Amino acid sequence: MADLELIHELLTPASTKILLFVLDGLGGLPVSAGGPTELEAAHTPNLDRLASEGMVGLHQPVGPGITPGSGPGHIGLFGYDAIRYQIGRGVLEALGVGFDLGPNDLAARGNFCTVDATGKITDRRAGRIPTERCRQLCDELRKIELPDVELFVEPVREHRFLIVLRAKGLEEGVSDSDPGHVGSPALDVTAERPEAEKAARLVRRFVAEARERLAGHAPANMVLLRGLARLPDWPKFPDVFGLRSVAVAQYPMYRGVAKLVGMDTAEAGATLDELLTTLEHVWPHYDFAFVHVKETDRAGEDGDFERKAKVIEEVDRYVPRLTALKPDVIIVTGDHSTPAALRSHSWHPVPFLLWSSSCRSDQVMRFGEKWCLEGGAGLSRSEDLMPLALAHAGRMTKFGA
Amino acid sequence: MADLELIHELLTPASTKILLFVLDGLGGLPVSAGGPTELEAAHTPNLDRLASEGMVGLHQPVGPGITPGSGPGHIGLFGYDAIRYQIGRGVLEALGVGFDLGPNDLAARGNFCTVDATGKITDRRAGRIPTERCRQLCDELRKIELPDVELFVEPVREHRFLIVLRAKGLEEGVSDSDPGHVGSPALDVTAERPEAEKAARLVRRFVAEARERLAGHAPANMVLLRGLARLPDWPKFPDVFGLRSVAVAQYPMYRGVAKLVGMDTAEAGATLDELLTTLEHVWPHYDFAFVHVKETDRAGEDGDFERKAKVIEEVDRYVPRLTALKPDVIIVTGDHSTPAALRSHSWHPVPFLLWSSSCRSDQVMRFGEKWCLEGGAGLSRSEDLMPLALAHAGRMTKFGA
Numbered sequence: 001m002a003d004l005e006l007i008h009e010l011l012t013p014a015s016t017k018i019l020l021f022v023l024d025g026l027g028g029l030p031v032s033a034g035g036p037t038e039l040e041a042a043h044t045p046n047l048d049r050l051a052s053e054g055m056v057g058l059h060q061p062v063g064p065g066i067t068p069g070s071g072p073g074h075i076g077l078f079g080y081d082a083i084r085y086q087i088g089r090g091v092l093e094a095l096g097v098g099f100d101l102g103p104n105d106l107a108a109r110g111n112f113c114t115v116d117a118t119g120k121i122t123d124r125r126a127g128r129i130p131t132e133r134c135r136q137l138c139d140e141l142r143k144i145e146l147p148d149v150e151l152f153v154e155p156v157r158e159h160r161f162l163i164v165l166r167a168k169g170l171e172e173g174v175s176d177s178d179p180g181h182v183g184s185p186a187l188d189v190t191a192e193r194p195e196a197e198k199a200a201r202l203v204r205r206f207v208a209e210a211r212e213r214l215a216g217h218a219p220a221n222m223v224l225l226r227g228l229a230r231l232p233d234w235p236k237f238p239d240v241f242g243l244r245s246v247a248v249a250q251y252p253m254y255r256g257v258a259k260l261v262g263m264d265t266a267e268a269g270a271t272l273d274e275l276l277t278t279l280e281h282v283w284p285h286y287d288f289a290f291v292h293v294k295e296t297d298r299a300g301e302d303g304d305f306e307r308k309a310k311v312i313e314e315v316d317r318y319v320p321r322l323t324a325l326k327p328d329v330i331i332v333t334g335d336h337s338t339p340a341a342l343r344s345h346s347w348h349p350v351p352f353l354l355w356s357s358s359c360r361s362d363q364v365m366r367f368g369e370k371w372c373l374e375g376g377a378g379l380s381r382s383e384d385l386m387p388l389a390l391a392h393a394g395r396m397t398k399f400g401a
Numbered sequence: 402m403a404d405l406e407l408i409h410e411l412l413t414p415a416s417t418k419i420l421l422f423v424l425d426g427l428g429g430l431p432v433s434a435g436g437p438t439e440l441e442a443a444h445t446p447n448l449d450r451l452a453s454e455g456m457v458g459l460h461q462p463v464g465p466g467i468t469p470g471s472g473p474g475h476i477g478l479f480g481y482d483a484i485r486y487q488i489g490r491g492v493l494e495a496l497g498v499g500f501d502l503g504p505n506d507l508a509a510r511g512n513f514c515t516v517d518a519t520g521k522i523t524d525r526r527a528g529r530i531p532t533e534r535c536r537q538l539c540d541e542l543r544k545i546e547l548p549d550v551e552l553f554v555e556p557v558r559e560h561r562f563l564i565v566l567r568a569k570g571l572e573e574g575v576s577d578s579d580p581g582h583v584g585s586p587a588l589d590v591t592a593e594r595p596e597a598e599k600a601a602r603l604v605r606r607f608v609a610e611a612r613e614r615l616a617g618h619a620p621a622n623m624v625l626l627r628g629l630a631r632l633p634d635w636p637k638f639p640d641v642f643g644l645r646s647v648a649v650a651q652y653p654m655y656r657g658v659a660k661l662v663g664m665d666t667a668e669a670g671a672t673l674d675e676l677l678t679t680l681e682h683v684w685p686h687y688d689f690a691f692v693h694v695k696e697t698d699r700a701g702e703d704g705d706f707e708r709k710a711k712v713i714e715e716v717d718r719y720v721p722r723l724t725a726l727k728p729d730v731i732i733v734t735g736d737h738s739t740p741a742a743l744r745s746h747s748w749h750p751v752p753f754l755l756w757s758s759s760c761r762s763d764q765v766m767r768f769g770e771k772w773c774l775e776g777g778a779g780l781s782r783s784e785d786l787m788p789l790a791l792a793h794a795g796r797m798t799k800f801g802a
Binding site: 007010358360363378388391396399401 | 435465472473483484750779780
């Protein structure tokens with residue numbers, strides 16, 4: 001199967017533009033057998049028109065049966081093999097709070113936890129302390145001093161926080177201190193390879209000091225760390241695909257993942273109108289825009305079928321503003337499925353439509369999972385959407401003569 | 402996915418016969434939204450009957466979004482992974498003019514070009530000199546003498562020619578002299594690995610002498626070389642698949658690609674009648690025949706929708722002569738799409754039909770892209786057609802007990 005190097009070699013210059021519009025968790029399920037999914041239930045005349053003029057299909061993130069997190073879901077849509085290009089847990093946590101990771105940063109996901117007098121963990125989440133309490137305790141942890149290291153401690157939500165150690169020579173390969181279960185003490189932090197020795201020593205020292213500083217703060221009287229990771233050095237999306245690229249998103253996580261692959265980012269306000277206004281503002285300066293809508297996923301996670309369908313309908317009403325930008329290629333899809341019936345991300349393939357002037361028409365007139373099954377794009381891997389978009393944008397030349 | 406070794410291990414003897422009938426560039430596009438493709442527009446009662454008795458599908462050459470050249474398109478149909486088995490530019494040029502490459506040959510694609518007084522390239526194609534002029538200049542280049550090397554220089558078309566150096570020890574890994582753009586001089590030819598040193602030295606000498614001999618022949622006063630390649634040492638089709646195999650084609654390129662994988666070849670006259678007559682003549686002596694029709698691609702490249710549809714209709718009228726040969730398996734397809742609407746090869750999946758007595762009937766009654774979408778063979782990779790053909794020919798045994 002084609003890899004990024006091959007795609008890159010086949011690029012040919014063009015002035016065409018590609019719009020990737022992502023409704024997070026778009027794919028759904030019926031709530032009763034034989035019923036419609038959220039997307040099928042929604043009244044979407046504008047998306048249906050794009051589907052009928054273009055082609056539709058389903059894409060499979062990561063692999064059959066695999067439920068992707070937000071990171072791999074988007075990495076796949078961006079054309080990267082989500083198994084080969086994995087984002088470390090610490091880095092993902094940093095992206096989620098909009099922490100601007102640098103090249104000398106080592107990031108970890110932290111939990112406040114409860115330990116008993118012998119040091120054994122009795123609650124890995126410290127009774128899910130309120131976020132406000134988390135903030136206070138992070139202030140306390142910030143007082144820890146590590147030699148020649150800049151330390152950042154950022155609250156996330158409830159018991160969760162982020163730590164970042166900034167110094168030269170901090171390599172990946174530091175083990176987790178979180179054993180993943182109660183009843184035993186936190187694990188010793190060790191270097192899994194020699195290059196990580198310096199980082200492991202500093203993290204051990206952080207953990208030891210945190211233990212002392214938190215001793216009187218039960219239930220949050222200890223920390224657990226995991227997923228110590230650096231910013232990955234991946235091929236950059238704008239270079240690989242030859243596209244000046246921007247991500248327009250309301251939440252830090254999605255701008256963060258886009259930034260990880262080298263896209264510019266534009267922060268948008270909370271409404272669809274504000275999202276579109278930001279897109280319209282940046283659009284003239286880019287060849288590729290990734291636009292992210294979060295509310296579909298949120299409604300799915302809440303188990304609210306009706307609300308998810310309504311969000312889709314609301315997005316549909318904004319489609320004329322998308323087409324008014326005159327993109328040469330429009331893809332509308334999700335990063336994964338979040339069926340309200342499951343109240344969570346799921347492994348189900350994700351419906352997509354691809355609109356361009358060079359689509360071979362299938363006979364599908366509506367946008368929805370069951371119709372996508374009959375679509376001209378078949379069942380694709382998520383990472384195949386980018387090469388398809390480039391082809392339809394006239395940005396790829398022939399392979400071999 | 403199954404590889405050639407696995408397929409080979411599963412072979413079981415049979416006396417069945419397979420016919421692979423290729424209409425070059427068969428896949429198409431509508432000229433207006435919702436309209437038929439060339440194949441859908443064509444009246445093809447005989448192909449429709451095969452489609453209805455057999456099964457249909459679409460195959461994707463190389464990978465999603467990738468437009469294949471003629472080489473990779475056919476390599477895929479022959480069951481080889483077109484990314485793993487890439488034909489060097491020089492070799493492809495040799496195949497195109499029917500030059501019989503041997504094991505000691507190093508071939509390159511050549512361009513006559515124009516350089517100014519300082520040696521800078523001002524036209525990479527020497528104003529597309531007439532083919533007749535190319536022929537005269539090739540005669541001039543043939544006078545170049547290289548020590549212990551047999552040199553062949555063959556005109557191709559306009560500014561294009563082929564050179565072949567024949568000697569022991571000429572290895573691949575010689576850099577191109579063609580910088581791919583005007584404004585700079587031809588690049589120095591160097592060895593990209595030590596084994597290629599001898600070949601690089603000889604090619605440098607050829608280029609130096611060519612410069613001298615062409616000095617007075619502006620606009621064709623210099624040469625550019627690229628794609629220096631040897632005949633690849635690939636597994637041979639007749640061995641891999643256990644089939645006595647023949648290619649029946651009107652053009653050297655297609656016989657050449659078939660020969661590259663070890664098929665016998667039979668040259669056919671220009672008409673479909675002559676093509677079929679040649680097939681009928683060789684058919685009794687082989688288990689597998691690849692038959693190639695060029696005119697569909699040519700009409701597509703000319704942007705002539707009507708003519709492409711007419712060629713397909715003409716082929717349809719010859720189908721009874723194909724079935725009269727009583728092949729056990731018939732595949733009718735293209736090596737890639739060449740939609741008249743795009744006037745070029747394209748990335749769109751290619752319709753195919755597979756007829757045999759062991760087809761599970763789908764419900765498709767006609768041969769055309771939109772009906773193939775609903776076919777029993779789904780969307781396959783091109784290289785999966787050969788294993789399917791072998792299975793339907795009763796030539797593959799069980800995998801595992």
